[in-house]
Amino acid sequence: MKWSNLKPDYYYPDIFSIDLDQLSSRGVRGIISDIDNTIVPWSEEELLKEVLDWFVDLKERDFKVCLVSNGTGRRVGYFSRELGIPAVGQAIKPAKRAFRQAREKLGLAPEEIVVIGDQIFTDILGGNRMGFQTILVDPLSPKEFLTTRFVRSLEKLVFRRRD
Numbered sequence: 668m669k670w671s672n673l674k675p676d677y678y679y680p681d682i683f684s685i686d687l688d689q690l691s692s693r694g695v696r697g698i699i700s701d702i703d704n705t706i707v708p709w710s711e712e713e714l715l716k717e718v719l720d721w722f723v724d725l726k727e728r729d730f731k732v733c734l735v736s737n738g739t740g741r742r743v744g745y746f747s748r749e750l751g752i753p754a755v756g757q758a759i760k761p762a763k764r765a766f767r768q769a770r771e772k773l774g775l776a777p778e779e780i781v782v783i784g785d786q787i788f789t790d791i792l793g794g795n796r797m798g799f800q801t802i803l804v805d806p807l808s809p810k811e812f813l814t815t816r817f818v819r820s821l822e823k824l825v826f827r828r829r830d
């Protein structure tokens with residue numbers, strides 16, 4: 668594993684803070700977004716109005732969007748329908764397979780794609796390995812599985828979010 672693959676290209680506290688103009692100017696035309704703790708708190712199903720509006724904004728700016736999540740097919744299918752965008756579930760991130768499927772759905776070159784997610788060892792590592800650009804956001808929910816909490820402390824060794 669290359670350590671540089673753990674480093675996000677950009678960091679923002681949440682999806683709303685992402686500078687979409689800057690992404691466009693850097694050649695980004697497609698967005699692969701994580702679901703849990705990136706657009707909804709862990710295990711919740713209700714999409715906030717702000718989140719719905721954000722996805723409308725992405726469409727109006729002509730970004731192609733696809734969800735990629737390690738969540739179950741049922742849960743991922745639900746968000747795919749709610750947002751009207753394609754999705755790949757049971758992704759086993761950072762494995763490349765689901766990211767490859769998402770890239771095919773977007774029909775774009777790797778350098779035109781940005782991955783947005785809250786976890787370095789799944790979203791950022793997976794995206795960087797594919798040659799995508801990557802954006803790390805803070806997790807929406809403090810409620811997490813213990814394993815995730817353990818991974819967070821490992822992440823802190825690699826990247827300090829708020830420094």
Ligand SMILES: [Mg+2]
Nearest residue numbers: 701703704785
């Ligand atoms: Mg997540």
